[in-house]
Amino acid sequence: MSKLEELINKLCPNGVEFKTIGELFDVRNGYTPSKNNDEYWENGDISWYRMEDIRANGKILNDSIQHITKKAVKNKLFPKNSLMVATTATIGIHALIKNDFVCNQQLTCVSIKEKNKEKLNIKFCFYYFDIIDEECVRIANQGGGMPIVSLEKMKKLRFPVPPLEVQCEIVRILDNFTLLSAELSAELSARQKQYDYYRDELLTFNKKDENVxxxxxxxxxxxxxxxxxxxxxxxxxxxxxxxxxxxxxxxxxxxxxxxxxxxxxxxxxxxxxxxxxxxxxxxxxxxxxxxxxxxxxxxxxxxxxxxxxxxxxxxxxxxxxxxxxxxxxxxxxxxxxxxxxxxxxPSMNKQERIVNILDRFDKLCNDISEGLPAEIEARKKQYEYYRDKLLTFKELK
Structure with missing residues (x-):
């Protein structure tokens, strides 16, 4: 029996409590300070996140690409260790933000309410929001020009609250899966840079070379x-x-x-x-x-x-x-x-030699049936399988 099974049998053998997102979290929309006011943007040191930050830097973020000043902040900053969820246009993506921040109106800040902080592990929430993302896609209003998730509908979505020890064990397991994937992705990135370097070297020719x-x-x-x-x-x-x-x-x-x-x-x-x-x-x-x-x-x-x-x-x-x-x-x-x-x-022999070298690099870096991309895809499917099993709970009656 695994440690997680032992914890479940000991702490919640009959199921876990479910609550709504509105009961557990503060949910607030982001905004964009006026671009016409230089005082909001010049020399800013406050993170202002957009979808571009997630696309460029991943789903756990410590700083943003663009920044604003204190004068641009409405009321107060969104607190660190909050989730940032896409609720319009590109729906089905979220990130964990590790610093105090503001985000634009395409994104919604979801932070644990003060009274619930001893009940919830934010990293567990981060992983479970993969499931909430799918629900957001389902409930999005598709009638207009772009899909939009109503915050009122989002607040009614149900969220499990297993014992904190169970949450922490699930986080440990999923962290190990994501670490393996991150290592493979880093390896792929390094190989891609190596490939680009050798490709550029092999395909750079001197125009004064009489053999070319x-x-x-x-x-x-x-x-x-x-x-x-x-x-x-x-x-x-x-x-x-x-x-x-x-x-x-x-x-x-x-x-x-x-x-x-x-x-x-x-x-x-x-x-x-x-x-x-x-x-x-x-x-x-x-x-x-x-x-x-x-x-x-x-x-x-x-x-x-x-x-x-x-x-x-x-x-x-x-x-x-x-x-x-x-x-x-x-x-x-x-x-x-x-x-x-x-x-x-260059000569046909040289052309063919260059092609053979680049073919091997290309297969390693880009082939989805072989090489690193295939291994990353396999890890992704394995992670999703175990994530779904780990994050499926029997509801306490």
């Missing part, structure tokens, strides 16, 4: 046009799963059957797919595929290693993003920008 030719992409690669697929047709195709992959903007990928696409629009040779609108990117794909007309692809026509060109284009992705036309509703790169882009062409 520089040619325009359009001269050495044949451009293949995308097919015309209406949004309605895409929706119909989306219902049929098959072996032909259709690439669309924003990295949307749909598997469909071959009869849905004219044979002339299916590319059966390795190619570099260019996402030329919205999210500008390059994708290397070797199986039969198709793609929408807003995109195009390149395949080799001369003695050149296509995947070498792909890696060189990926290395220079910022060059293309900076040259993307921003005048319309979304960025896009012109055909001329890619056709005239100069690529280095």
């Amino acid at each position: 030719k520089w040619e325009e992409l359009g001269k050495y690669c044949q451009r293949l046009k995308g097919t015309t697929i209406t949004a309605r047709r895409m929706k119909e195709i989306n219902k049929e799963n098959g072996k032909i992959r259709i690439f669309a903007g924003g990295k949307t990928m749909i598997n469909t059957t071959e009869h849905n696409i004219p044979s002339s629009d299916i590319i059966r040779i390795p190619n570099i797919i260019v996402q030329s609108r919205g999210i500008i990117d390059f994708i290397y794909y070797e199986k039969p595929c198709s793609f929408k007309r807003e995109m195009w692809s390149y395949t080799h026509t001369n003695s050149v290693t296509l995947k070498f060109i792909y890696y060189y284009l990926k290395k220079n992705i910022e060059y293309f993003k900076q040259r993307g036309n921003q005048m319309g509703s979304m960025p896009q790169i012109s055909l001329e920008v890619t056709e005239k882009f100069k690529i280095p062409l």
Whole structure:
């Protein structure tokens, strides 16, 4: 029998008490001080959190990207060791804040009421809010332009209060799981930096080197046009799963059957797919595929290693993003920008050697079926399985 089972059998064998969030926590919306008042922002030293902080720095935060001054604070600061929950637009995310703070109106501060502080471990609350996040998604008002969680509905959500010793043991177990995942993520980050370094070293060439030719992409690669697929047709195709992959903007990928696409629009040779609108990117794909007309692809026509060109284009992705036309509703790169882009062409042997090295790094850093990403995903699923089991309680009658 585990220590947790012993504690439950000893301290709460018949179940645990449930209360509402409103009974246990103070719930307050965030706000944004006026951007027109410099006194609210200049030389500020008070943390003002936004969703960007969670995206950039994770779910346990000690400081924010932006700061405000004391003059910008309404009433009083939100207390440290509070939870910050997304309640509009991006719902289903929360963070534990370790310092006194303010947050913007997209976020809601949830802090343990003074009278309940001896009953609740904030780290236990942090873990249980993974379940509350799912409830927030369920109760969000979807009628307007963006989903919003009513604070009154949120306050009515139910929250378990097991004995403090049980909470602490659950926290210990889940902390160990998250530590393993954090170590793997740190390892992946280190390997990604190593990969970027070696990629840049391997793909940097001296233009005075006589053994390296520089040619325009359009001269050495044949451009293949995308097919015309209406949004309605895409929706119909989306219902049929098959072996032909259709690439669309924003990295949307749909598997469909071959009869849905004219044979002339299916590319059966390795190619570099260019996402030329919205999210500008390059994708290397070797199986039969198709793609929408807003995109195009390149395949080799001369003695050149296509995947070498792909890696060189990926290395220079910022060059293309900076040259993307921003005048319309979304960025896009012109055909001329890619056709005239100069690529280095060392010997075929050197191209292939570079590709082999980068393939191994790429698999380690990015392959979701092998390497570190696969292990991280497995750990994540394991954590979610045990988290759900640990945080499921029988209610005391």
